[in-house]
Amino acid sequence: MRTVLDKENKISQQVSCSQDWAPLAKGSRVGEYRIVEEISHNGQSITYQAQDCVIGDTVRIQEFFPFRMARRCEDGCTVEPLPNCQTQFKYFRASFMDLYQTLAGEKENPCLIPIIQIFEQNATVYVVSEYLGLQTLEEHLQQQGGKESWCRAKRYLMPLYNALSHLHKRGITHQGLSPQNIFLDQNLNPYLSGFSLSEIRTAQGELDSELFSGYSAPEQYHLESWQGSWTDVYSIAAVTYRVLTGKVPPDAGNMLDASGMKKQEPLTPAIELDADIPENVSEALETAMQPDRTRRYESVDGLLEKLLETVSSNTAVFRVEDTSNHNTVHLPQAEEDKASRVKAGSVYLLITMAATLLVLVVGVPKMYRYFNSTWEALSRDYSLEGEEDQNDTPQEEQTQQEEVSHKVENFVGKKASDVLNNTKYEQWYYFETVEEYNDNFAAGTICDQSLSSSTAISRKTTITLHVSKGPENEPLPELSGKTLEEAIQILSGMGKQWMVVQGNNTSVEPGQIFRTDPPAGTQLSKNSSDTILLYVAVEQPETTQPEEEPEEEEDEGVEVLSQKSSDRKVIKKKSTE
Incomplete structure (x- = not known):
């Protein structure tokens, strides 16, 4: 659910939305791409589904279009700033390009949708990324009955925590995390989407704000509040709360008044909504969603540490003690029965010892030969089984390991056509090719790759293959x-x-x-x-005929x-x- 500023707050120079908010027409061309349809829009950009006219692939295109300070020209393509907004428009356009150029460089982050191209046209910026046909986390939860257990949810939440931690260390914050901006593929691999400028994720900012009720942090509702990694900590904790409890957290805009003072304690601990949620997980979410950011975890790593905290065992060992004392009364019949049982036990003991001695004398040689041969056979079987365990992982465990991790192969020296046409690589790689001259490899042979061999990847990853065009120089033939x-x-x-x-x-x-x-x-x-x-x-x-002199000496x-x-x-x- 989005919170958008009232239309009356828009700048006076802007004309009606029907005129200014004009997406590109279906069928129009942007670069080498043809617009198919509009997918969504916010105060920062318009997102389209498009088709690559060269290779035919379906792609996703974001067009920078801040409609509070820009409009579409009469040609139906060009974006121009409104009067008195030229400086702001140029600043935000440069910030938009810088954000996505940084994200495009994060090729090792498995939770980012690969960016294909960033270019300028129509006086604005376009970001082209792969169209993966994913479903939102919210859609997945609805299919699971509204919520999911911590055990199952960890499969896609853990990669999200790690991806956010890596982005924060690179100075990138999302500030728009919600079940609508988190996507899952068929294997429950998560992807982050919806990255935007911080101004669009702050109420009453210069751009038309896009906030998510229940998931946006309290500081995003006040211009004077400072935002940072702790803002994403709140939001990812709110997403986790929604996943585990099936309940959307209360709107954080109601948690603090204008002065930043806490008004109420609206959040119900997760464990009270579902007793199966581990206590440490419930406590971690409650701390991460504190209205006062100084009481939250500063980083996702702090949240993750609490979520994975091992709960100490509370199993108690009870021993039955002898509570008899000088006041205990012992009945005479009990003493007689005890003496009788002792006497009978002695007789049985003698008989048992005699039988045992007979068995030992007669059967020991046979038992020795039997157990000796059996032990040798068992030893051989155990040895072979141990080797199989070391060399062959059980099929189910091996399948899980392959789903989680894959080591990049060494493609150098292989023919590019053989690699690009091999379907076994489709599960793990997006291939890009760059042709270059190389004196050491024949034309058409891979001479280098962007990811070194044995690099561990956890999902389908883009890898650039450098393909040789042969030597740069060639001799003039005879x-x-x-x-x-x-x-x-x-x-x-x-x-x-x-x-x-x-x-x-x-x-x-x-x-x-x-x-x-x-x-x-x-x-x-x-x-x-x-x-x-x-x-x-x-x-x-x-015969040689004299020739006339040319008119010009040269x-x-x-x-x-x-x-x-x-x-x-x-x-x-x-x-x-």
């Missing part, structure tokens, strides 16, 4: 003796330009190449468009016959005889 058509075909394949020079030469047939400039074997860069001079032998005339001895559309000049070298 073209002498080849026809002009053959030489042109070879140079076209190399991406080189050429010029034809006709001359007399008796070492080759007319129409064949007798020399190149530069000569064969010269190393040429594949990135450069070198021009190769091809000297072609012409048929010598039977063309003496050479005549340009024609110039091709491809900027290749055909030159005839004149005879000087």
Whole structure:
């Protein structure tokens, strides 16, 4: 549930929402993407579902559009700031780009939806990320009957705690954690979404605020309050409270008055709503959701430590003591019965000892041989079983380990096509490729990777494969003796330009190449468009006719016959005889 400021608080320069709040039209193009439909919007941006027009993938695009200080131009694409809002618009646009560029660099964080591209267009910023088709945590809880046990919830909550802790250490806070901004895939792997500028998560800020009742911390409802990692501590604890109890926590906006003083104690301890919730978990959530931030945990690590605190055993061992004393009365019959039992026991003891002795004399040799052979067999079986236990993890346990962790393979030296087309890698990797020249690997071979081999990952992770284009330089092949058509075909394949020079030469047939400039074997860069001079032998005339002098001195001895559309000049070298 979102809390949005009243429309009357919007700046006077803004015209009606129907005019200013205008998402991109369906079918319009942004970069290489085609807009399919609008998914959502808030006071900071509009989110779309779009299609990559190059490879056909479905993607998610966020367009920076703070409608309290900007509007859509008449062309239906450009975003422009409202009057007197130019400076603020530029500041927030730069902050928006900086936030998502930082998130894009967090490729090792398994709880972040991979960002594909960030670019500027239409005077604003666009963030393109993968469209994973996930369900919200709230939707998952509804399918589970409204809540979930601590034992099951830990599977997706623990990665969230660790992901938040890592982001906080990088100076990134979310400030919008709620079951609507946390997503789960089919394997219950969690993803964080809804990152925004701090101004949109503060009531009465410059941007239209987006707060989540029951999950936003008290300090987010007051401009003068300071926000930080403790704000996310409150929100993730509130999310955990909702997961375990099935109840949405009270709205934190009602916890503090304008001066920041505590008004009431509205939160019911989780253990009172569900007795199966561990006591230490209930206490941790109660501390993390204190209205006064100074009484909360400063970091997610502090919350996590309390959540995982081992509860000491309260099992007591009772011993029955002899309580008889000098006042205890012993009946005579009991004494007689006791003496009778002692006498009968002695007789039975003698009989038992005799039988035991007989068994030992007769059966010990047989028993020794039996147990000896049996022990050897058992020892061999136990040894083999131990080796199997060490080498082979039970199928169920192995499956759980594979779900939790996977070590990155070494792709260097493998053909890129074999790796990219292998379906077994789809579970763990998003592959990106970068082509580069490399003298040590053949073209099409992977020469480097962004994540080193044996790196542990816990979910599908983006990895960049550097694919060799072969050596950067290549030698000019021997073209002498080849026809002009053959030489042109070879140079076209190399991406080189050429010029034809006709001359007399008796070492080759007319129409064949007798020399190149530069000569064969010269190393040429594949990135450069070198021009190769091809000297072609012409048929010598039977009689030599004097030729007219050229009109211009600089063309003496050479005549340009024609110039091709491809900027290749055909030159005839004149005879000087």
